[in-house]
Amino acid sequence: MESPQRVAETRLPTSHGVFRMLVYRDGEGLEHVALTVGDVTDGAPVLVRVHSECLTGDVFGSHRCDCGEQLDRSLDYLQQQGRGVLLYLRQEGRGIGLANKIRAYALQDVGYDTVEANLALGLPVDCRDYGVAAAMLRDLGIARVRLLTNNPDKIAGLERNGIAVVERIPLQTLPHPANRRYLQVKQQKLGHLLPPLATGTEG
Numbered sequence: 001m002e003s004p005q006r007v008a009e010t011r012l013p014t015s016h017g018v019f020r021m022l023v024y025r026d027g028e029g030l031e032h033v034a035l036t037v038g039d040v041t042d043g044a045p046v047l048v049r050v051h052s053e054c055l056t057g058d059v060f061g062s063h064r065c066d067c068g069e070q071l072d073r074s075l076d077y078l079q080q081q082g083r084g085v086l087l088y089l090r091q092e093g094r095g096i097g098l099a100n101k102i103r104a105y106a107l108q109d110v111g112y113d114t115v116e117a118n119l120a121l122g123l124p125v126d127c128r129d130y131g132v133a134a135a136m137l138r139d140l141g142i143a144r145v146r147l148l149t150n151n152p153d154k155i156a157g158l159e160r161n162g163i164a165v166v167e168r169i170p171l172q173t174l175p176h177p178a179n180r181r182y183l184q185v186k187q188q189k190l191g192h193l194l195p196p197l198a199t200g201t202e203g
């Protein structure tokens, strides 16, 4: 895979605080983002959140998942800590794309769970690739991370690509009636690390 190239950067004031925003373009022309706070190049492990694009959750505040809430919490947490990185990867719907994600939602409305719906559509359950994330971290001078996640696949994905995950920091959100079943399935079928009855997850 061709490494993503850093193509633009600027200072970005937001409602969460001020970030440095860097844009990377990968070999397929997709544009990924790194938002950084503080000095992340001093060699000490860096707090990192790897967030996959979720238009419905991130932008519209959908209650089908808790991506938007996780994004907000992550950005707040990075600002509180004063040092860290959020990678925003353009792999909508765990990599299946927006239209397929919405088709899967429609199947969920007639009784399929999030895993069964993807399988019924002939799609992989999760085709996210963390090679791009690892390459972006390397470009930022980061080799060791403290990863903000509930998802063991993310840890494995980064480590497979040469990034050392020295600590996992859980991220929890509150369940809504509309996403409770989704969160249970993520926990039971996708191996997310959540406390019993609890419920924050990601995807």
Ligand SMILES: [Zn+2]
Pocket (backbone or CB within 6 Å): 054, 056, 057, 058, 065, 066, 067, 068, 203
């Ligand atoms: Zn989502």
